[in-house]
Amino acid sequence: MIRDNERMPIDRERLIADLRDIGIEPDDVVMVHASLRRVGPIEGGAATLIDVLAEVAGTVMMVLGADDDWWWVNDRPEHQREALLADAEPFDALTTPAESDVGALAEVFRTTPGTLVSDHPEGRFAARGAHAEALVADPPWDDYYGPGSALERLVALDGRVLRLGADRDTVTLTHHAEYLADVPAKRRVRRYRRIVTPDGPVIRVVECLDDSNGIADWDGEGDYFAGLLDAYLATGAARTGRVGGARAELLDAPHYVAFATEWLSRHLRPFS
Secondary structure (H helix, E strand, C coil): CCCHHHCCCECHHHHHHHHHHHCCCCCCEEEEEECHHHHCCECCCHHHHHHHHHHHCCEEEEECCCCCCCHHHHHCCHHHHHHHCCCCCCECCCCCCCCHHHCHHHHHHHHCCCCEECCCCCCCEEEEECCHHHHHCCCCCCCCCCCCCHHHHHHHCCCEEEEECCCCCCCCCHHHHHHHCCCCCCCEEEEEEEECCCCCCEEEEEEEECCCCCCCEECCCCCHHHHHHHHHHHCCCCEEEEECCEEEEEEEHHHHHHHHHHHHHHHEECCC
16 A cells, blocks of 8 residues: 555646646636645645646635634633633734644645735635735625625636545535525624734624534534535536545536525524
8 A cells, every 4th residue: 555655746747737637727716625635745845736726727715714722712701701812812914824724735825925815813815816816805804704705706706616635524615605595593603803903902803604613403414514515516516536646626616606505595404
């Protein structure tokens, strides 16, 4: 058996060919979710993959989130949160690392010269290319995956979602469909975050649909994000192939959101 670290490194030309084979075109706006481990060793590492993505597509976008050692504060009673955050490291859009759960590639993308980053401690995205500024500028503070969000803008630009060996529950665009779905009594949350401002650190409250534990119940097993993706892939609407060693799927963003909105409306029910 050949282990991951025993594979021959993948060169730039192979990555370009694989991405073009799956259907990426020069004017595409592409949101990427990738597992570097599953893609396999790359000559030049993650920086090469980012460079190739930017060359093959017109605009590349990734979700970053923000590293937050104080996340636990928002599990405490709301009246305690502001005091607990008094000494927290404030979020800074330019320096706070990406959330570790979104994968190592996102942090390399964030720190690559020329990448633009949105200023939001929860719904932070990064983009580079022709439509980068249009995607990440002036994000809505509340409901940052809903109307006016980078996700809505991706759909408006007829964007695509590229999954490179990502886990089944990894399609951030599903959060936008949660706002559009006809589901009664969607669960909402209030989070307190300490952030950098020109006048010094302040604590602000973010209100949004619950993008951590789900907006509603469903009758399937596990995370409904994975169930939804399986249902979408079963329609045959996605382009599939391989990029390096990873299974790759290319989704049309407007079509996926329309499908996801209808699927969530049928399968989710208010929390009991």
